[in-house]
Amino acid sequence: MHRPASPIALYFLLFSFLTFAQTRNTSFDQVLSDPEKSIIANTESSKNYNTLLAAIRATDLEDLLDYEGPYTIFAPSDLAFGKLSENAIAELLKPENKKKLHQLVTYHIVAGKLSASKILKAMCRGNGTATFTTVQGDDIVATMSGIDIVLTDVQGNTARITLADADQCNGVIHEIDSVILPEKI
Numbered sequence: 001m002h003r004p005a006s007p008i009a010l011y012f013l014l015f016s017f018l019t020f021a022q023t024r025n026t027s028f029d030q031v032l033s034d035p036e037k038s039i040i041a042n043t044e045s046s047k048n049y050n051t052l053l054a055a056i057r058a059t060d061l062e063d064l065l066d067y068e069g070p071y072t073i074f075a076p077s078d079l080a081f082g083k084l085s086e087n088a089i090a091e092l093l094k095p096e097n098k099k100k101l102h103q104l105v106t107y108h109i110v111a112g113k114l115s116a117s118k119i120l121k122a123m124c125r126g127n128g129t130a131t132f133t134t135v136q137g138d139d140i141v142a143t144m145s146g147i148d149i150v151l152t153d154v155q156g157n158t159a160r161i162t163l164a165d166a167d168q169c170n171g172v173i174h175e176i177d178s179v180i181l182p183e184k185i
Contacts, residue, residue, distance in 0.1 A: 035167040039073055040066040042168055048175070051081040051089065052105075058093055059102040069170025070113040074140075074151060074159070076179045083178055100185050106136035107153070107182040113172050116164040119149055138182045153180035 034042055040062055043049045052075055056062055065071065081089060092101045110132045119142050122130035130142045141152045149161045159178035166173040 036169055038066045038170050039069070039071065039168045039173060042166070042173070043075070048077045048079075049075055051078050052076060052108075054093060055101055055105050058095075059098060059105050061102070061105060065109075065170070067170065069168075070111075071135075071171035072110040072112060072114040073171065073173045074108045074110075074161070074176045074180065075173050076108065076159070076176055077162075080159070080176060080178050103136050103182050103185055104179070107134045107138060107140075107180060108176075109135040110140075111135060115172060116149065116161065116174065120144075123149075134182075136182050140180060149174075151176065151180055154183045155181050157181055 034045075037045075040053075040056070043053050043056070043065075056065060065073075091097060092104065114132070119130060119132075122132075123142055123144065128143060131139050132142065133139050138154050140154075143150050143152065145160070149164070151159045151161070153159075157178065157180055159176040159180050161174045162177050163175035166175075
């Protein structure tokens, strides 16, 4: 029988995560450093999100993520995209697959600004689990593994938030270590 996590344990994890995230956040200073710039502007200046940026541009989401918001982006790094085959990425970037690529990219976006602490608070209210609906329409589920927030897609694939809370003028970016997939792709 599965016992839900106690609120005290979840608050302890929240404190531990925030303390740990502050020490890990120094990498974001080099990656996505200017909270006065938009998601697109900071992603363009980064060297870690070239594949994501190409996918955003191929799906005509560039204007949306440059001006609108706020949005939370669970951003797969180039290393995360590297876990997919080169053929899969090349196939998705073809013009005839624009709809599939659009579904993939929008599955990594949630409307609103969800800081790591807000995600953790939602998990506390949900006895260790929080569900968020993506712009694409499918849900992602957030849980904890040790001190890491883990996202699970509708297919059961997981991605860890490796860098949290890169504030942007139109939202927040959390780097994840894997590409998550919507139901229909």
